[in-house]
Amino acid sequence: MKLEIYTKNEHQAVQNEIIGKIRDLINYKNLEPGDKLPSERMLSEKFGVSRSNVREAIRKLEFYGLVKSMPQSGTFIEDIGVIAMNGIIEDILRLEDPDFKSLVETRILLELKTVRLAALRRTDEDLMQMKEALDAYNTKVLNGEDAIQEDLLFHLAIAKASGNSTMNTLMLMITPEIIMNFEKFHVCDKNQAMLGIEEHTEIFKAIENQDPQKAKQKMKKHFKSLYQYCYNT
Amino acid sequence: MKLEIYTKNEHQAVQNEIIGKIRDLINYKNLEPGDKLPSERMLSEKFGVSRSNVREAIRKLEFYGLVKSMPQSGTFIEDIGVIAMNGIIEDILRLEDPDFKSLVETRILLELKTVRLAALRRTDEDLMQMKEALDAYNTKVLNGEDAIQEDLLFHLAIAKASGNSTMNTLMLMITPEIIMNFEKFHVCDKNQAMLGIEEHTEIFKAIENQDPQKAKQKMKKHFKSLYQYCYNT
DNA sequence: CAAACCAATTTGGTTAACCAATTTTAAATC
DNA sequence: GATTTAAAATTGGTTAACCAAATTGGTTTG
Structure with a gap:
């Protein structure tokens, strides 16, 4: 149960x-929402795999909200219907690993939204935490140190202030991969970092002033200079 | 390691x-990117919990891209730096469960983007699969049957055609919860479903004609009538 | 005849033992 | 003394045995 950005392993x-076999079983036995899946032991025997393998497969299905395990009771099919169940499992099995381009594309989309929501909904505590992240970034940059981590933590603080827990989760999921790629390719040197101070401050002030339009505009500008510089397009 | 939309359990x-303790350990021992975490056995003993609990916690950290387990070797800290590690773990621990409103908000954001990308990037095969999903929806509606599942599968087909694997993953993650809430609240009755046929067709044609602007406009219209109707605002 | 009770079975969760690949250590060789 | 080699220890992964909660079926009881 994961974004599986990282490893494409045997496991x-x-x-x-196993997930495919469970889907086949659901179809073959005409299992419907609310029905109970065979026990983990039975499935592991039927599929000829270890019970822990079955458990992990069930965990993944649980992550996607397709089934729900109840202790000492069984695993039950969630109320989404057979059609959707088949379609979604099919999609999950065919999912390819996210590439860096799709990550960046998604990050920009999410952040242009979270910054707007943050301007509308930020509490005073949100503001304080953002200021903290901002200061940490500035200090590092002015000391001439690398500040990619602090940079991203500022952006995560914005996501948190957006008050949208789903987007916050999604941002958390893609951020480590973003950081790793940034560090790998050595994007964003000193000049870019200095510019970042200015742009971050502009974004912060727009959020502080609860000006969603300006916040979005400044974030767009931030991304534009960032990615234009990094990929010199 | 999951969106944790569903259960707020003891587990x-x-x-x-455990994740918090691992973070403390990383800080206390000054573990840096590339360093090896203590073995699962040692951690389970040190924390006084079962090894399987430790394994699951590590799995979650692995999901968020913070560590990476290597068979017969150990679990290693990913290259994102101590600062980011601490910040992200902190956020993960404080994450609240996504509410329905944040899900819908995120869905709209994602779909207004995926529909645009789909119009730009769709292959002929994508088009075929979307047509298939569209027909399945139409058939059900014209028969007077409930078609929420087919509805969402059409939208997932668009996400797939967007060519952005990250957004596709995110859409898959939130769709089951959307379906369940829709069915629970009985949103979208017959009239709405009939209107859906028309709107879906408009969206499909815009994607077929590779007109991203129109595609987005039609999707916006679709959501507007959908959510205006459902929540009679 | 229905309701309450109880023991046997089934369940997911937990623990402990085991495995094979890897890493480390030290002995052997030149 | 440096290099090679082999054996011992360590590791995440796997398997099997065990646990307590929950379900089930039959029996008892009112």
Whole structure:
């Protein structure tokens, strides 16, 4: 149960195979929402795999909200219907690993929204935490140190202030990968970092002043100079 | 390691506690990117919990891209730096469960983007699969049957055609919860479903004609009538 | 005949033992 | 003394045994 940005391992293949078999079983036995899946032991025997493999597959299905395990009771099919169940499992099995381009594309989309929501909904505590992240970034940059981490933490603080827990989760999921790629390719040197101070401050002030339009505009500008510089397009 | 939309269980609390302890350990021992975490056995003993609990906690950290387990070797800290590690773990531990409103808000944001990208990037095969989903929806509606599942599968087909694997993943993650809430509150009755046929067709044609602007406009219209109707605002 | 009770079974969760690959250590060799 | 080699210890992964809660079926009881 994961974004699976990272590894394309053997383990993964086995798990997907089991998920496919569970789907087949649901169809073959005409299991409907609310019905109970066979026990983990039975499934592991039927599929000829270990019970822990079955458990992990079920965990993944649980992550996607397709089933729900109840202790000492069983695993039950969630109320989304057979059609959707099949379609979604099909999609999950065919999902390809996110590439960096799709990550950046998604990050920009999410952040242009979270910054707007943050301007509308930020509490005083949100503001304080953002200021803290901002100061940490500035200090590092002015000391001539690398500040990619502090940079992203400022952006995460904005996501938190957006008051949208789903977007916050999604941002958390893609941020480590973003950081790793940034550090790998050595994007964003000193000049860019100095510019970042200015742009971050502009964004912060727009959020502080609860001006969603300006906040979005400044974030857009931030991304534009950032990615224009990084990929010199 | 999950969106945790569903359960707020005891299990979850234990897991978060372990994650917090691992973070403390990283800080206390000054572990840096590339360093190896103590073995699962050692951690389970040190924390006084079962090894499987430790494994699941590590899995969650692995999901968020913070560590990486290597078979017969150890679990290693990913290259994102101590600062980011602490900030992100902190955020993960404080994450609140997504509410329905934040899900819908995120869905709209994602879909207004995926529909645009789909119009730009869709292959002929994408088009075929969308047509298939569209037909399935139409058939059900014209038969007077409930078609929420087919509805969402059409939208997922668009996400797939967007060519952005990250957004596709995110859409898959939130869709089951959307379906469940829709069915629970009985949103979208017959009239709405009939209107859906027309609107879906408009969206499909815009994607077919590779007109991103129109595609987005039609999707916006679709959401507007959908949510205006459902929540009679 | 229905309701209450109880023991046997089934369940997901937990623990402990085991495995094979890897890493480390030290002995052997030149 | 440096290099090679082999054996011992360590590791995440796997398997099997065990646990307590929950379900189930039959029996008893009012």
